Amino acid sequence: MTVTPIQQPLIQLNGVTKTLKGQGEPRPILSGVDLTVRAGESVAILGRSGSGKSTLLSLIGLFDRPDGGQYLLHGADITRVPERRAARLRSQEFGFVFQRFFLLKHLTAAQNVAMALVNGQGWLARRKRRARVLAALEQVGIAHLAKHRPARLSGGEQQRVAIARALVRQPRILLADEPTGALDTETGALVIDVLHAATDRGCGLILVTHDHAHANRMGRVVRLRDGLLVPDRAGVAV
Amino acid sequence: MALTGRLRSAVVIGGQGIRARKLRTFLSMISLFLGVLAIVAVQASSVLANRALLADIEMNEGKDGTVVVGVPPGTESVSAVLDLVTGHPGAVATTSTGAIIGEPGLTPVNPGGVPLRYADQGGPAMKMVCDGRGNCYSEVSDDKPPPRGNAVELLVVGVTGDIRQFRPFQLEAGSWLDFGGQPSMSPRLVLNREAAEAFTRYQLPAEMTIGGSGSQPSPGSPHPTPRVVGAVHDGSSQPTAYVRADELLRWLPETSNAAQSMGILMTPQASASITPALRAKLGPELAGQIYTHTVDSRERIGGQLDMMKWIFYGMAALVLLIGVAGILNVGLATVGERVEEFALRRAVGTPRLLLAGIVLAETLIIGLLTAAAAIAVGVVGLEAAGQVFGANRPTLQNVEFPWEAGVAGVAAGLVAGVLGGLFPAIRAARIPIATVMRA
Numbered sequence: 001m002t003v004t005p006i007q008q009p010l011i012q013l014n015g016v017t018k019t020l021k022g023q024g025e026p027r028p029i030l031s032g033v034d035l036t037v038r039a040g041e042s043v044a045i046l047g048r049s050g051s052g053k054s055t056l057l058s059l060i061g062l063f064d065r066p067d068g069g070q071y072l073l074h075g076a077d078i079t080r081v082p083e084r085r086a087a088r089l090r091s092q093e094f095g096f097v098f099q100r101f102f103l104l105k106h107l108t109a110a111q112n113v114a115m116a117l118v119n120g121q122g123w124l125a126r127r128k129r130r131a132r133v134l135a136a137l138e139q140v141g142i143a144h145l146a147k148h149r150p151a152r153l154s155g156g157e158q159q160r161v162a163i164a165r166a167l168v169r170q171p172r173i174l175l176a177d178e179p180t181g182a183l184d185t186e187t188g189a190l191v192i193d194v195l196h197a198a199t200d201r202g203c204g205l206i207l208v209t210h211d212h213a214h215a216n217r218m219g220r221v222v223r224l225r226d227g228l229l230v231p232d233r234a235g236v237a238v
Numbered sequence: 239m240a241l242t243g244r245l246r247s248a249v250v251i252g253g254q255g256i257r258a259r260k261l262r263t264f265l266s267m268i269s270l271f272l273g274v275l276a277i278v279a280v281q282a283s284s285v286l287a288n289r290a291l292l293a294d295i296e297m298n299e300g301k302d303g304t305v306v307v308g309v310p311p312g313t314e315s316v317s318a319v320l321d322l323v324t325g326h327p328g329a330v331a332t333t334s335t336g337a338i339i340g341e342p343g344l345t346p347v348n349p350g351g352v353p354l355r356y357a358d359q360g361g362p363a364m365k366m367v368c369d370g371r372g373n374c375y376s377e378v379s380d381d382k383p384p385p386r387g388n389a390v391e392l393l394v395v396g397v398t399g400d401i402r403q404f405r406p407f408q409l410e411a412g413s414w415l416d417f418g419g420q421p422s423m424s425p426r427l428v429l430n431r432e433a434a435e436a437f438t439r440y441q442l443p444a445e446m447t448i449g450g451s452g453s454q455p456s457p458g459s460p461h462p463t464p465r466v467v468g469a470v471h472d473g474s475s476q477p478t479a480y481v482r483a484d485e486l487l488r489w490l491p492e493t494s495n496a497a498q499s500m501g502i503l504m505t506p507q508a509s510a511s512i513t514p515a516l517r518a519k520l521g522p523e524l525a526g527q528i529y530t531h532t533v534d535s536r537e538r539i540g541g542q543l544d545m546m547k548w549i550f551y552g553m554a555a556l557v558l559l560i561g562v563a564g565i566l567n568v569g570l571a572t573v574g575e576r577v578e579e580f581a582l583r584r585a586v587g588t589p590r591l592l593l594a595g596i597v598l599a600e601t602l603i604i605g606l607l608t609a610a611a612a613i614a615v616g617v618v619g620l621e622a623a624g625q626v627f628g629a630n631r632p633t634l635q636n637v638e639f640p641w642e643a644g645v646a647g648v649a650a651g652l653v654a655g656v657l658g659g660l661f662p663a664i665r666a667a668r669i670p671i672a673t674v675m676r677a
């Protein structure tokens with residue numbers, strides 16, 4: 001095992017807890033999650049349905065805040081970051097991919113990707129925006145489909161548009177919540193390829209999946225069980 | 239920089255939203271249109287009615303700020319007033335008396351100088367009486383009337399100068415009185431509409447008996463032959479003729495001065511010098527009977543139309559409210575439909591306030607576009623009304639669309655936009671981002 005130089009973790013979760021209160025009793029979902037992700041690292045999160053994987057991603061992606069514990073981004077404590085700053089961090093630091101693609105059907109592929117650039121956080125002139133969008137579409141291999149609307153794209157192509165949308169701002173961390181859940185095995189593998197390629201450029205990747213084959217392509221595999229993250233393979237640290 | 243980024247993003251996002259839902263935007267506008275149009279129409283008609291009323295009052299009494307002085311009748315008063323006022327640029331004296339034009343020795347068709355629509359209606363004998371405030375009116379007369387005939391009784395108003403600076407008459411034919419040069423031996427008359435109507439309706443010989451029907455035509459009553467030089471609209475329904483005061487006085491017997499009513503219209507500046515001088519000339523007893531007031535019609539009629547205006551405004555607001563309910567309904571449905579889009583936009587970093595602002599801006603734009611449409615319809619409608627009804631309703635002729643109605647329309651559009659957009663905007667801001675993970 002080679003010793004890599006000490007590197008500031010991209011994100012670091014220490015004993016993060018979250019209780020959700022739905023219609024019934026408040027239910028503790030996360031009861032002390034520890035997780036560290038560094039640049040270029042990829043982590044797969046496995047776990048039963050309803051175990052809290054999406055809840056965990058929503059805390060990491062600053063959709064929501066933890067009840068307890070500590071969340072550091074580049075070493076800075078953002079456990080209780082206010083919403084205005086959280087919005088800016090979501091824009092600058094994170095890219096999101098979901099099980100459903102959430103493309104706006106009245107916009108073209110390129111416009112859907114540009115949506116992440118037209119978000120009130122800074123402004124790029126049209127030409128720069130177009131260049132960025134095309135580069136992102138290129139990166140996922142569908143630049144030729146830029147003018148197509150979602151209705152004319154296959155599932156795999158639509159998910160790749162969604163990934164381009166996640167990549168277009170060159171995020172530090174990609175968060176993917178079951179991105180292959182709605183795709184066949186072959187297409188799913190292609191999507192995982194595209195996501196994995198992002199880590200080559202130093203992007204961190206957290207992939208929630210049910211597919212062991214996809215999980216095993218990540219650098220690390222962890223499992224969410226009883227509100228805690230535990231190593232899935234012997235000898236691999238969380 | 240941050241601000242322009244937000245603004246530009248908002249424009250792009252809002253534009254995409256509207257373009258994606260053109261039909262819905264259009265339907266919202268339709269639901270709002272009648273309400274905004276109602277507001278525009280109420281405001282426009284209230285302004286126009288006010289203006290028309292004010293214009294009538296200005297012609298009848300004088301423009302706001304005009305000082306009106308009533309002088310007690312009498313030979314002394316007449317000469318004092320004429321002395322002070324004649325030739326003064328800021329003051330015009332009027333002396334009113336009754337006169338009958340037509341065959342002498344007959345009762346006129348409108349005894350007492352009543353409006354022609356009451357002519358030939360019989361009833362008690364009337365005579366014209368003028369009071370010390372310069373007002374002349376008809377009164378039942380006890381005298382035995384001569385037979386009715388081809389004659390019309392007029393109010394004759396002698397003026398010392400151009401009275402139109404205070405009472406803006408509209409010249410309708412011929413010319414206005416010429417105050418230059420010597421007084422003519424045959425009095426030159428300018429008729430008002432009602433008097434002109436009398437001349438076209440009855441074949442009147444051009445013979446005038448000054449003094450009115452009330453006083454039995456005495457053998458000494460003058461019979462000048464007048465010349466009609468023009469016609470004006472003076473807002474009065476009483477047949478009236480205007481004449482140079484000096485031409486009128488030439489024909490008036492000294493003895494009839496007592497029956498005359500005198501008035502002065504002047505600017506406040508002129509009044510400052512003329513009124514005290516007049517009091518001094520008349521002496522304490524007559525000065526005590528001088529009556530002075532300043533015209534303030536605008537304030538006085540302000541209240542008159544308010545009641546109606548507010549009733550109509552209430553009804554218009556109700557129609558507008560129905561429109562707002564429509565736009566609100568559409569807005570809420572749209573936000574419900576866009577839950578995922580908004581959650582996703584927030585996930586990619588769009589601030590919630592910006593999204594709420596965009597939702598609000600979309601309805602505001604709908605409100606403003608609707609207002610523009612309603613104002614356009616109002617302008618065209620007014621134009622059309624002028625073309626169609628203008629012939630018999632001069633108040634509708636060449637009327638410009640009042641800017642107040644435009645302002646009211648824009649305000650109504652904005653209010654409707656805010657009311658219709660606020661709840662959808664708040665709802666949009668409350669959508670949790672995690673929605674995108676639970677679908």
Ligand SMILES: Nc1ncnc2c1ncn2[C@@H]1O[C@H](COP(=O)(O)OP(=O)(O)O)[C@@H](O)[C@H]1O
Pocket residue numbers: 020021022023029047048049050051052053054055056
């Ligand atoms: N808004 C919510 N309020 C209450 N409970 C919730 C809410 N969202 C999710 N849950 C519950 O939290 C648990 C974890 O959900 P989730 O994180 O989506 O699980 P996973 O992604 O692992 O399937 C589930 O039991 C779910 O029913």
Ligand SMILES: [Mg+2]
Pocket residue numbers: 053054055177675
């Ligand atoms: Mg999930």
